[in-house]
Amino acid sequence: MLEELSPRNRSAISFLVVAIFAIFLSGIFLGIVYFGVSTFQTSLEGVTCELPGTTYGDCQTWFGDTIYKLLNLKPIIIVFSYLFIFSLVIGLVLMGYKNGENPVMIGVIFILTSMFTYFGIEISNVYRGMLTNEYFYSIMTPFTIYNKIMLNFPWFIAFVGLASLVLSIVNYQRARVNTSASDLDY
Numbered sequence: 001m002l003e004e005l006s007p008r009n010r011s012a013i014s015f016l017v018v019a020i021f022a023i024f025l026s027g028i029f030l031g032i033v034y035f036g037v038s039t040f041q042t043s044l045e046g047v048t049c050e051l052p053g054t055t056y057g058d059c060q061t062w063f064g065d066t067i068y069k070l071l072n073l074k075p076i077i078i079v080f081s082y083l084f085i086f087s088l089v090i091g092l093v094l095m096g097y098k099n100g101e102n103p104v105m106i107g108v109i110f111i112l113t114s115m116f117t118y119f120g121i122e123i124s125n126v127y128r129g130m131l132t133n134e135y136f137y138s139i140m141t142p143f144t145i146y147n148k149i150m151l152n153f154p155w156f157i158a159f160v161g162l163a164s165l166v167l168s169i170v171n172y173q174r175a176r177v178n179t180s181a182s183d184l185d186y
Contacts, residue, residue: 009105012095019088020116024123027146030081035139041071081146089160096164100171109168113161120154
């Protein structure tokens with residue numbers, strides 16, 4: 001069935017699959033990065049040393065003027081996670097709108113949304129299982145919105161897929177403009 005689709009439609013389906021997995025994996029990856037930065041900053045705060053011959057005097061003053069300013073930007077990682085998920089959702093919705101030009105793709109989007117909603121149950125259960133580990137739970141604690149999305153992942157996929165499906169139907173139903181007058185004769 002999918003072999004007969006145009007390359008553009010196959011790439012839209014590929015984007016749908018990659019976007020679902022990217023939402024799942026991006027939060028985990030950025031959670032690990034955030035935790036690593038926090039651990040690195042905590043370990044640097046425990047360092048005590050003297051810097052003779054410099055204007056700083058000790059390591060903590062030097063760290064405060066250099067490294068700590070960079071490490072204090074770690075909340076940007078959380079914001080980046082949210083922006084990444086938001087951009088993927090916008091991409092999925094726009095993909096649904098663009099695929100509304102082809103009625104076959106409306107059906108394919110409906111079928112894939114149904115399949116991925118079911119698959120989202122499995123992904124959500126895997127994520128719940130991962131959260132039972134205290135170490136992973138402490139890593140993911142700052143990512144509250146991501147946690148909410150992943151714990152309700154089937155609903156998230158269903159609503160995004162439904163919005164995509166509605167926009168594809170709207171695009172299919174809308175009146176075409178800038179067409180010749182013969183196209184408008186019924």
